[in-house]
Amino acid sequence: MIILLCNFRTLFLLFIFGQLSQQYVKATWPSLNSSTIQLLGLFSDEVNASQPSEFTIHSRAMFKAAVILSQQYNITIEGQFIGWNVGQTGxxxxxxxxxxCQAASTSNIVGIVGPAYSRESPIIAGFGERVGIPVISYAATDPDLSDxxxxxxxxRTVPSDNAAATAxxxxxxxxxxxxxxxxxQNDAYGSNGAKILTELFIKNNLIVADxxxxxxxxxxxxxxxxxFLISSSTRIVVLWAGSVYTTLIIQNALDSDVLxxxxTWILSSSLPLNSFHETYHQKLIGMLTVEPIPGNIVDAPINTTLLNAAYTIWKQYEPxxxxxxxxxxxxxxxxxxATWLLIQSLKELCSKTTNSSSSCxxxxxxxxxxxxHFLNSELFFNTINNxxxxxxxxxxxxxxxxxxxxxxxxxxxxxxxxxxNRLNFVPVLKYSNHDGWQEYSEGNVIIWSGNSLIPPTGGAKLEGVKLRIGVIQSVPFTMISTVTNEFGQxxxxxxxxxxDLIDLLQNKMKFIPNIELIPSNRTYASLGQL
Incomplete structure (x- = not known):
């Protein structure tokens, strides 16, 4: 009996340790920073961030998967595999x-994947120009960067905000x-996004009220x-901000009861809806996000062979x-x-310089x-362009x-x-620059604010709003009548x-009137003091 009990305890402990080991598996990517040919990946989280974002985790994993895939495909540059170097920018x-600068000083960096944000990109793009290596961002969308x-x-492999504003x-x-x-938001992404959207609104006879x-x-x-919002005549709000700031702004809107x-809010970034208290969920219904997507969502071709191979590598090294x-x-x-473009361009570049006495x-x-300075920079850029x-x-x-x-x-x-049975973002429309907006699928109708199936007009509504209305006694427009009720009062x-007109408008528009008779000795100039 004692032996059986001990065996049971042993098995139980082994089971617990097994569960813990599965729960706390750590990434085991191979170290590829020893290669003399390296790509630098720049990602937005802080160094040693306690809670790295999904955006950074996934982007970094696919960057590494592309480099490993190039080795599996036996892509070499002058007999050497390509390696990686990773930087965190905060x-x-x-x-x-x-x-x-640190990576370029200690390693042979021949191309940069990143950075993630528009506000980081000008200085890194300027560095790339100075040393003669390409900088390919996967998320910086500032329209000014198109120049x-x-x-x-x-x-950049992500669409520019020129395209987002058009959409x-x-x-x-x-x-x-x-x-x-x-x-x-007041940085390059927000300011220049708002600028291009305003320009396109004016061009299309639309109005940016403020x-x-x-x-x-x-x-x-x-x-x-x-x-700011209540005093405006429009009820459509376009929010141009990153996901972190969008969450803060939407919470502010909920606290201010302007959702x-x-x-109706249109967001340039999605946000985790489960971060808001469930008492707010009804007010969160009806928002739209407009975000870049891969081509297969709109039935455009993508390289599924590469995609499946990259996912297999990711699951192998960081499951x-x-x-x-x-x-x-x-x-x-x-x-x-962005990574694969650099790899293929390097391969093509070095195939053109095989007869040269110096290294490509x-x-x-x-x-x-x-x-x-990269000696073949002009040829490298021309290779990417073609x-x-x-x-x-x-x-x-x-x-x-x-x-x-x-x-x-x-x-x-x-x-x-x-x-x-939960609040989610559900795709309802898809867009390409060839076909414009199309229904995402037949079953995914848009649920607007107030759980309505009818699109909002975009204008301010008076339903439930208390209006203070002043009238002046004047026959036959406004007259005073004495009425005796059933109690003789x-x-x-x-x-x-x-x-009568106020009653008609109230029935149509559902506002709450508070009608006041203006004294006859009041002048029009003094009405604003009431």
Missing amino acids: GRAIDAMSST RNAYPAFY IVKLFIRFNWSSCIIIY TLVFDIATLRMQDNLKN GPHF ETFPNSGKVNYFALFAFD ISFSNSSFCFDR MILLGVSGPIQFNINVTDRIDGSFYYAQNSRNSS KTTKLIGYIP
Whole structure:
């Protein structure tokens, strides 16, 4: 009996340790920073972040998967496999530059994947131009970065906000909305996104009624959100902010009661709806997000062979972070394509210089990052400009005029609604620059604010609003009538054309009138003092 009990305890402990070992499996990516040919990946989380974001985890995993896949495909540069170097930026330009300079000073960095944010990209693009290596971002969407003359070493696999703004304008046209308020974060991404959206609104005879700034340093609005929105004639709000800031702004909107059912919000980033208290869930219904997606969502071709191979590598080396193939952050696919584009361009570059006496990846001799220079930089950039490949996010092709990919600007609109007994974002519309907005699927109708199936008009409504209305006694417009009720009590009542009109409007518009008779000795100039 004692032996059996001991065996039982042993088995129980083994079971517990087994469960713990499965729960706390750590990433075991191979170390590839010993190669003399390296790609630098820049990712937005802090170094040793206690809670790294899904955005960073997935993008970094697909960056590494692309490099390992190149080795599995036996892609070599002058007989050597390509390796990687990873830098964490914390979302700050100075830290992005620090990580880049440190890596370039100690390793043979021949290309940069990243950075993630628009505010980091100009300085890293400038570094790429100085040393002659390409910088390919997977998430920086600032429209100003499209200027090839200003950023000759910069490319991006994510669509520019020029395309996102066009998609939003076409969304307004689809639902016959004519105006909006734009709220944006005060950095390159937010400011330039709001700028291009405003320009396209004006071009399409739409109105930006006003703009409101969210300060990412103080994490506060630069004006009172409630007063700002309620005093506006429009009830459509476009929020141009990253996911972290979007969560803070939406919480502010909930606290100020300027979300559903009175306002319709269109977001440029999704956010975790489960982070809000369930008492707010009804007010969160009806929001839309407009976000970039891979081509297969709109039935455009993608490279499924590469995608499946990359997922297999990810699951092999970091299984604890792999969600499932349908839950991978789409920016991770753009990160893979940025990495794969560099790999294929390096391969093509070195195939053109096989007869040269020097290495195809030679740098001028200097250990200081800013003094290095890639000797074949012009040929390298021309190679990228002429590359045509099918990536995991869709077709990838560039030209010498802009930094954006020629094709592959795809978006979907997600709708916040109750689904599977919980509040979720559900795809309802899909967009390509060829076909415009189309229904995502026949069963996914849009649930608008207030659980309505009818699209909002976009204008302010008076339903439930208390209105103080002043009237002047004047026959036959407004007259005073004495009425005796069933108890013999006499009361006064306003009658005439004006009271009848107010009753008619109240029945139609559902406002709550508080009618006051203006004394006859009042002048029009003094009415504003009442």
